[in-house]
Amino acid sequence: MTNIATWARVKSPWVLHFNSGACNGCDIEIVALLTPKYDVERFGIKLEPSPRHADVLLTTGCVTQQCAERLKRIYEQMPQPKFVVAIGACACSGGVFAGNYNVVGGVDKVIPVNAYIPGCPPRPEAIIDGVVKLLNSLQPPKPAKKEEKKDVKQ
Amino acid sequence: MIDYLWLIFRVLVFPGFTFLLFFTMFCDWIERKVEARMQNRMGPSFTGPRGLFQPLADFIKLLTKEEITPTESKKNFFRFAPILALSVLVFALCFLPIDGTSVIPNVSFGGDLIFVMALVSVANFMLFLAGWSSANPYSSIGAARVLTQFLGYDIPLLMLALAPAFLAGSLTLATIVSSQWVPFAVLAPWAFVLFIITMQAELEKDPFDVPHAESEVVAGHETEYSGGKLAFLKLARDVQIVFGASLITVLFLGGANGPVFFGFPEFWGTLWFVLKVLVIIVISEYITVLFARLRIDQVVKANWRIVLPLSVLSLILTISLAVWIYPLV
Ligand code: SF4
Numbered sequence: 001m002t003n004i005a006t007w008a009r010v011k012s013p014w015v016l017h018f019n020s021g022a023c024n025g026c027d028i029e030i031v032a033l034l035t036p037k038y039d040v041e042r043f044g045i046k047l048e049p050s051p052r053h054a055d056v057l058l059t060t061g062c063v064t065q066q067c068a069e070r071l072k073r074i075y076e077q078m079p080q081p082k083f084v085v086a087i088g089a090c091a092c093s094g095g096v097f098a099g100n101y102n103v104v105g106g107v108d109k110v111i112p113v114n115a116y117i118p119g120c121p122p123r124p125e126a127i128i129d130g131v132v133k134l135l136n137s138l139q140p141p142k143p144a145k146k147e148e149k150k151d152v153k154q
Numbered sequence: 155m156i157d158y159l160w161l162i163f164r165v166l167v168f169p170g171f172t173f174l175l176f177f178t179m180f181c182d183w184i185e186r187k188v189e190a191r192m193q194n195r196m197g198p199s200f201t202g203p204r205g206l207f208q209p210l211a212d213f214i215k216l217l218t219k220e221e222i223t224p225t226e227s228k229k230n231f232f233r234f235a236p237i238l239a240l241s242v243l244v245f246a247l248c249f250l251p252i253d254g255t256s257v258i259p260n261v262s263f264g265g266d267l268i269f270v271m272a273l274v275s276v277a278n279f280m281l282f283l284a285g286w287s288s289a290n291p292y293s294s295i296g297a298a299r300v301l302t303q304f305l306g307y308d309i310p311l312l313m314l315a316l317a318p319a320f321l322a323g324s325l326t327l328a329t330i331v332s333s334q335w336v337p338f339a340v341l342a343p344w345a346f347v348l349f350i351i352t353m354q355a356e357l358e359k360d361p362f363d364v365p366h367a368e369s370e371v372v373a374g375h376e377t378e379y380s381g382g383k384l385a386f387l388k389l390a391r392d393v394q395i396v397f398g399a400s401l402i403t404v405l406f407l408g409g410a411n412g413p414v415f416f417g418f419p420e421f422w423g424t425l426w427f428v429l430k431v432l433v434i435i436v437i438s439e440y441i442t443v444l445f446a447r448l449r450i451d452q453v454v455k456a457n458w459r460i461v462l463p464l465s466v467l468s469l470i471l472t473i474s475l476a477v478w479i480y481p482l483v
Contacts, residue, residue: 004214005214005215005218007211007214008210008211008212008213008214008215008218009215009218011200011201011207011208011211011215012201012208012211012212012215014212035195036193036194036195039190039195039196039197041186041190041195041196041197041198042195042196042197042198042199042200042205043198043199043200044198044200044201044205044208044211044212048373049368049372049373049377050372050373050376050377050378052222052377052378052379052380052384053373053376053379053380053384055215055219077222079219079220079221079222079380079381080219080220081219081220
């Protein structure tokens with residue numbers, strides 16, 4: 001039974017995209033993922049409009065003071081099991097905006113992050129690679145909150 | 155005893171629930187593939203052979219997810235609306251002659267066409283209830299749009315469905331199918347084309363998909379749903395699409411009629427039925443991909459100013475042909 005559930009989970013990760021203060025560079029790369037060239041629907045990845053439907057939260061950009069609360073609420077609205085992927089240098093650590101007066105920092109300052117994908121912006125291939133690594137880490141089921149910080153150091 | 159077992163087999167396995175479930179998922183896969191190919195993408199490819207199991211994976215995944223019921227929602231409606239929508243639609247499908255006879259044998263009666271159309275309205279109303287009970291502004295807007303749209307488009311849909319009834323001289327689905335030695339799509343092409351367009355609106359597909367326009371109302375009536383309830387809501391939507399295509403097949407393409415080569419006539423009947431439904435689904439998906447979304451006011455205007463008068467005209471034309479011209483041929 002768990003095998004079937006894991007199979008289904010790995011084969012159909014529906015994503016929600018949230019921009020907590022990105023410069024839009026990373027967002028364009030996510031759009032590139034969904035459009036014909038990289039078409040991630042091949043792997044069953046679908047962009048969902050509502051956080052209630054999503055399994056994976058793709059966050060881009062550093063978290064601003066204003067956005068921190070909203071990001072937390074979006075995260076809390078998602079049903080378990082849920083995963084967070086931080087896309088871009090900003091989302092991983094705050095990037096060039098770290099230490100700014102209106103910036104909290106990376107996404108992991110606010111919500112638990114499962115996979116970090118560095119780059120400014122990361123290439124679509126890198127994002128796919130990150131998501132695939134995240135999904136592979138599911139194969140022997142792990143608790144959702146377990147963090148995977150492998151990719152942070154460049 | 156054997157009779158009852160046979161009945162249970164027909165309802166639960168073939169051509170009843172199980173067959174319909176897998177057929178619906180297959181249709182969903184076809185839709186996603188056609189849409190992807192039209193947009194120069196590949197579509198689901200790696201879940202099973204050519205991505206065939208993608209809808210199944212989606213369904214199972216949703217079933218295993220946490221279910222959230224918002225505190226402010228009307229709990230009972232919120233819980234039961236998706237299941238009711240699904241079961242009403244499957245019940246309506248049971249009246250369609252899928253393999254030559256309806257799923258429950260000898261259930262057809264005079265006027266079951268009207269009954270089936272009424273069941274679809276009930277199913278649409280369940281979708282409205284699903285949105286309205288979830289106490290979310292986006293869901294409410296989506297639900298109101300569902301209601302506006304299906305109330306408006308039900309009228310021309312029923313009028314157009316009367317065209318084959320007049321041509322066959324009966325309101326019974328079985329008689330309508332059996333009197334189509336020439337498909338009614340050939341005898342009354344105007345009604346056929348209009349029916350497909352109206353069905354597009356009834357199924358909330360592009361260019362009429364305002365009730366769940368992502369850029370305006372998040373996911374419409376589905377916004378607050380998660381887990382198993384969302385799975386059933388999505389399944390209900392897919393069953394609705396299969397139902398629409400099956401209804402078009404029954405009314406205009408001659409249902410399970412077709413050449414029988416050898417072996418069981420049921421097998422060939424089902425084969426022809428499934429093929430015709432697939433053709434309709436591909437056509438409808440083509441329309442979906444080709445057109446952009448209308449605004450809600452344009453959808454309502456298109457209904458009352460264009461589709462309704464046209465369907466009245468089509469009904470007049472069909473009746474006069476059925477009464478004066480076709481008997482001469
Ligand atoms: S990582 Fe680079 S591209 Fe992405 S949001 Fe930050 S500055 Fe923009």
